[in-house]
Amino acid sequence: MSASASAARLGLNLTVAAAPLANYVPAVRVGGLLFVSGQLPLRGGVLDPACKGKVGVDLFNEAGQAAARLAAINVLAQARAALGSLDKIKRVVRLGGFVNAAPGFHALPAIMNGASDLMVEVFGDIGHHARTTVGVSELPLDAAVEIEAMFEVE
Amino acid sequence: MSASASAARLGLNLTVAAAPLANYVPAVRVGGLLFVSGQLPLRGGVLDPACKGKVGVDLFNEAGQAAARLAAINVLAQARAALGSLDKIKRVVRLGGFVNAAPGFHALPAIMNGASDLMVEVFGDIGHHARTTVGVSELPLDAAVEIEAMFEVE
Amino acid sequence: MSASASAARLGLNLTVAAAPLANYVPAVRVGGLLFVSGQLPLRGGVLDPACKGKVGVDLFNEAGQAAARLAAINVLAQARAALGSLDKIKRVVRLGGFVNAAPGFHALPAIMNGASDLMVEVFGDIGHHARTTVGVSELPLDAAVEIEAMFEVE
Numbered sequence: 355m356s357a358s359a360s361a362a363r364l365g366l367n368l369t370v371a372a373a374p375l376a377n378y379v380p381a382v383r384v385g386g387l388l389f390v391s392g393q394l395p396l397r398g399g400v401l402d403p404a405c406k407g408k409v410g411v412d413l414f415n416e417a418g419q420a421a422a423r424l425a426a427i428n429v430l431a432q433a434r435a436a437l438g439s440l441d442k443i444k445r446v447v448r449l450g451g452f453v454n455a456a457p458g459f460h461a462l463p464a465i466m467n468g469a470s471d472l473m474v475e476v477f478g479d480i481g482h483h484a485r486t487t488v489g490v491s492e493l494p495l496d497a498a499v500e501i502e503a504m505f506e507v508e
Numbered sequence: 509m510s511a512s513a514s515a516a517r518l519g520l521n522l523t524v525a526a527a528p529l530a531n532y533v534p535a536v537r538v539g540g541l542l543f544v545s546g547q548l549p550l551r552g553g554v555l556d557p558a559c560k561g562k563v564g565v566d567l568f569n570e571a572g573q574a575a576a577r578l579a580a581i582n583v584l585a586q587a588r589a590a591l592g593s594l595d596k597i598k599r600v601v602r603l604g605g606f607v608n609a610a611p612g613f614h615a616l617p618a619i620m621n622g623a624s625d626l627m628v629e630v631f632g633d634i635g636h637h638a639r640t641t642v643g644v645s646e647l648p649l650d651a652a653v654e655i656e657a658m659f660e661v662e
Numbered sequence: 663m664s665a666s667a668s669a670a671r672l673g674l675n676l677t678v679a680a681a682p683l684a685n686y687v688p689a690v691r692v693g694g695l696l697f698v699s700g701q702l703p704l705r706g707g708v709l710d711p712a713c714k715g716k717v718g719v720d721l722f723n724e725a726g727q728a729a730a731r732l733a734a735i736n737v738l739a740q741a742r743a744a745l746g747s748l749d750k751i752k753r754v755v756r757l758g759g760f761v762n763a764a765p766g767f768h769a770l771p772a773i774m775n776g777a778s779d780l781m782v783e784v785f786g787d788i789g790h791h792a793r794t795t796v797g798v799s800e801l802p803l804d805a806a807v808e809i810e811a812m813f814e815v816e
Contacts, residue, residue: 374639375617376617376618376620376621376624376639377621377624377625377628378603378624378636378637378638378639379636379637379638380638381638382599382601382602382636382637382638384540384541384599384601384660385539385540385660386692386693387692389601389602389638389658390638391602391638391639391640392639392640392641392642445690445692447690447692447697448690448697448699449686450640452640452642453800455799455800457799457800458800459800460800460801460802460803460804461802462800462801462802463683463684463802464684466684467684467685470684470685470686471685474685482686482687482690483686483687483690484686484687484688484689484690484697484698484699484810485682485684485686485699485700486699486700486758486760486808486810487700487802488700488760488798488800488801488808489798489799489800489801490642490643490644490645490798490799491609491611491643491644491645491798491799492607492609492611492612492613492614492616492642492643493614493616493642493643494614494615494616494617494641495614496614500640500642502638502640504697506692506693528793529771530771530772530774530775530778530793531775531778531779531782532757532778532790532791532792532793533790533791533792534792535792536753536755536756536790536791536792538694538695538753538755538814539693539694539814543755543756543792543812544792545756545792545793545794546793546794546795546796604794606794606796644796644797644798644799645763645765645797645798645799646761646763646765646766646767646768646770646796646797647768647770647796647797648768648769648770648771648795649768650768654794654796656792656794
């Protein structure tokens with residue numbers, strides 16, 4: 355099944371690519387690579403209130419994973435807007451995951467799986483990616499998670 | 509106007525490319541990409557005292573933006589040193605911005621605009637870039653901001 | 663001396679490439695670039711207890727450097743597993759270093775040199791790399807250091 359068909363089957367709405375919060379662009383293509391700016395768990399252009407605050411204090415494992423998934427959906431919306439179709443993606447190369455972690459919260463990989471699982475659901479084998487996950491002290495809008503991506507593209 | 513002419517018109521001094529703080533190099537080129545190491549708001553090789561500490565406690569919006577701009581000027585100085593001229597840059601592909609944020613300070617995108625605005629002032633349309641901004645707990649030398657970059661080059 | 667010979671002479675055991683902690687892969691190659699996922703100071707697949715906690719409180723300079731070196735050894739083990747041999751590496755392009763820093767600990771570049779020095783010991787001139795080092799609030803498994811890498815490869 356193509357990535358766009360998988361995305362449709364999963365019921366993902368990828369038609370709203372969020373405007374940047376500031377003076378940058380959502381994605382830049384250079385040669386066969388597409389770099390997507392760090393995306394937040396926005397819904398309809400505003401931070402989903404359920405995805406706000408520190409993971410481990412304000413929200414917990416399941417909600418944190420949902421925040422990572424939503425941020426990753428926004429990554430895909432940006433890629434689709436830049437490329438015209440998810441089907442132009444040949445490989446998910448790398449995700450960078452930044453978790454707004456409460457002091458002492460170390461289960462960052464489980465949170466980030468909300469994003470990684472989505473990539474595999476949508477892209478299958480070519481969705482498996484390299485990844486770096488760290489816990490940061492603050493994120494824009496007090497979001498729980500921020501995710502950036504690099505794709506290999508046609 | 510060329511990027512080097514714009515930089516001159518803005519009065520940017522790009523002749524001092526800071527020595528690395530440790531065992532790495534300021535920039536590496538691979539194929540058509542140039543990767544610039546994380547740069548701090550140094551002036552004459554030392555941290556500008558006005559750019560030290562946590563944004564939201566030790567310095568605030570305008571000073572934080574100035575710190576980001578100064579770190580970005582150092583990014584350009586490194587790129588110029590590596591390439592011989594800013595005019596070899598075909599596109600600013602990506603900036604990574606790390607803000608030494610005080611607890612509860614979320615206005616990170618506004619701070620990072622100090623760097624992004626500079627890129628657009630110097631490069632015009634090809635200065636628009638993808639970007640990831642996060643708040644971190646500590647930076648080298650207690651700098652307020654650190655900025656890394658990727659450029660597409662001739 | 664070849665990189666693999668240098669690694670052998672240094673007594674590095676690169677035969678154990680750690681399984682990912684979650685739903686991602688250790689490394690992805692795209693064209694002439696290899697991206698290695700963030701690696702922790704694991705030994706035999708588990709976090710080395712001497713490499714756990716906050717640098718500046720739970721461990722100090724020398725132990726922090728050793729943690730960075732061990733994480734970098736795991737980066738090399740992943741690169742070797744992906745490529746078949748370290749000798750396929752043409753250049754260490756970039757390291758990203760994330761230090762689990764205690765509040766007020768700024769000597770991050772010295773810690774990260776544990777990783778950078780290893781690259782130069784193993785690869786010589788082509789081991790010199792661009793680098794970004796930041797202090798983060800939390801890391802997976804409460805590791806002291808996490809390191810990601812990009813290599814130019816044959």
